[in-house]
Amino acid sequence: MGTTLHFINHASVIIEYNDGQNQQMVMTDPWFQQPAFGSWLPNPPTAFHPALLASLSYDHPNFSFLISHGHDDHFDDQWLKLFNKDIRIFTANYDAPSVRNRLKALGFHNVVEVTPELSVHDLFRIRCFINTDVSNDDSLYMITTPDSCIVHANDLWYPLKDEAVSIIKEEIATVPEGRSVYMSQSNSASGYPMTYPQIEDRSQILMEKVTKMTTQGLRNAKTVDAKYFLGYAGYSSIFVKGKEEYLDKAIFPSPHWMRSHYQELIDELGVEMLDMLPGDRFDFSEVQQNLWSKYSQDASIKNCTIDYYKQYDIINQCDTYHLTESLDKEEMVEKLEGFLTGFDQFVQRYLERKEFEKTIVGKVFTIEVEDMDITRSVKIGEGLVETDDFNKKMRVTPEVMTAILNKQILFENTSTGYEANFFREPLETYNRDFIVYLTMYSYVYKKSKDRATSTV
Template sequence: MRAKYITNACFLFEFSDGMTILSDPWLSDGIYHGLIFNYPPIGPELKSGYLELRPDYIYISHLHSDHLDAMTLKHFDKKTPIIVGKFSTPAMFLSLKSLGFENIIEIEFGVTTLLGQHEVRIYSQFSGSSDDLINDSGVDVDTSIFLQDVDGQKCFFAVDNPMQERHADMIRKEHGVVDLAILPYTGASVYPFIYKNYSPEEKRKRMLALRKAKLDKFVQLSKTIMARRIVPAAGSFVLGGKGACHAPFQPQPTPRQITEHWQSSGMDADQLCMLSTGDSVELGALKVELEPLTKGVDRDYSEEDRVAYAASIAQFSCDLDLVQWPAALRLPWKSLLNRARKNMWAYQNKSVCKPESDVYLIIKSSAQVPFPQEEEMRVKIAMDNEKLDFPLSSYSTDRPYTEFYFSANVLLALMLGATYWNVAEYHMQSYRNPDKFDPTIRSLLTFFKL
């Protein structure tokens, strides 16, 4: 088997009989409504070649646009079989159907399936968050995949799945010595850059602490899984467009920082396999073949290089700025907000998930989606009852709460289902008390829509 790295979580896996699986193809600029870009950028010659690939299968790990990218997928034959995990909700299946794909193969989690002569097993979400926090919402997003060639060569690809040491140990016990493990080394969190109470200095300090924690975990997972070679992958991007100002606070380490941390942790230098766009590794001899078109800064970039590239694409347009509503047609905001709350509450009842905390939405009027009189609307959602307080009558801080600050454009797009909460967060500012991530709240807010 051969694994070729393209970008982020996009790999081309080629088996001994020539069968190929392409994972999570994302090659378009400005996903997340004009904010997220491949970094290093892929040159036009390589990109055109990748868009002309005709794999035997495409694996989509989850719904996020850096994994399921409609603009990239439109280049592929709609008869191509798409393999996905069998989720408890039909969102993934319906999304792919809406793009015109005719053959979507839903694989039961944890069950070995044959594709041709080769074994495939898809794993469901390992834990509630990368920090192993509990998510009571019952909303699972991520998957991982294990591949075994008929010749016995084995590859495990974690993708974005929040993996802990116990899961790496499980993979090792279930599959023995894996030839290649592709493991997470960073993340795509909006922490710390959307939090309005952090100064630039505090954001930088927190970013560096997060980077170290992610690299420490990458090393620990590598020690536990005990694969012959380890590839760090999934998380290579830059914030551009209106988000370019956040680029200095991205926790993604550079290739050199990954290598230095690996070596300073006492790991075997030969076990780490650093791949750049177009590079491939053959799982038998573990020989790496370098892509000659990838060189210079695209292979060994610095943080300064990444921030400079972000600045160069800062004028990229934001889709959400195009959302408009005529001022003469007054929107029934109270009715719409209550309907969105009712839909979220219906899911909370179904999942029996009613956290004792509050969410405040502070929504700014905009030229495209103006409020009739107010400059802003303030909404309180008590997460443990059906009540929605609007116009806001009281502001209580006697229990955990999270504030989100965003425009009316974003609110309208969210309620119409034109964007997802985890995407819209990149277009927000936030404050939380206590200053602690709660994956349950974030997951429940995905149901706040009409």
């Protein structure tokens, strides 16, 4: 009796409370096998069939969803269509209405916005914390049941702000000692460094990146006095045609892998890492493991999942396996110039409203379309320019670029989805500002009516 944490897959868990008389559950961030960013598929797959989980929304009166943010590995439209449209769905009170609008377009009408203030929903208390220094469109959540507190940090592995630390610590102190879990991203969520051909030691840098994320998540758990840590939001494989090395070199961040690399820090911090894979559950007394968690090795789980996606042709849903059309050169140039001009105008308008990543002004972004002798550049604040110099350059296939310009896919699929190669000058400068703004702009561009417009 009490709270049980069920690990579904990736960033999806079910927090269930049952004291024999009262029951409530909330499921976070659904993702079955709709390719995220055009190339990601969950690995391991969801531990329970989507139809069985969807049935809970019809027969359990206190079943709810929590959608942390709008990325497809946290928000599977196809799976959500199976669920009862009357259920309550929680999400943060973001300035941009994209998550809310997307849910309403799917038919959900009971969308509840969560804020940092205390918000009581039946047996659960839910708060969110948006760190605008990192992202305007992602949030950390705190879910408090009558006997436990669970932090659902999603992709926000960064150091917590003092205000959030204070509130989370106070909330954890309200539940019985030892009944708190901090869940945090434990793997890379972008194409860097694997899609950067300039970088020779990509595997080493990937390891350093994952170490930075995971160790910070562990430190955050310690900072807020959480008893347990669950590394999640990192279980996926990348399917890009002709780039099988993305499958081979990807890290599988299982508890066994994390212990083998971070046990010294875990011991130092005194945070207990939960030994859970998708399908396992934790009732604050012990982890109850499924058969595969007990007996299967990491490599077997990872490889059998990849074989499953190939055997059932699911990889053919990924962008680079089915995109075949390409614009002719003249139309490609026209639409590409419109895309880049619109991007420059979007950034300038955004900066008039908010001081966010102002470093982008004056920088040059270049797109090079492979095999078509097409290269176009934009200098933020000035528009299209002719130059061989750049701060960041993307080299992309005609098929992928065509799909972006024709609004079939998002620009984010090239970076987070590994569907293009990137270059930067100087090599040591990440230029995160470009990726952040291009990601925001690509959502606006994809929704605009005129595909070639420069006034998006």
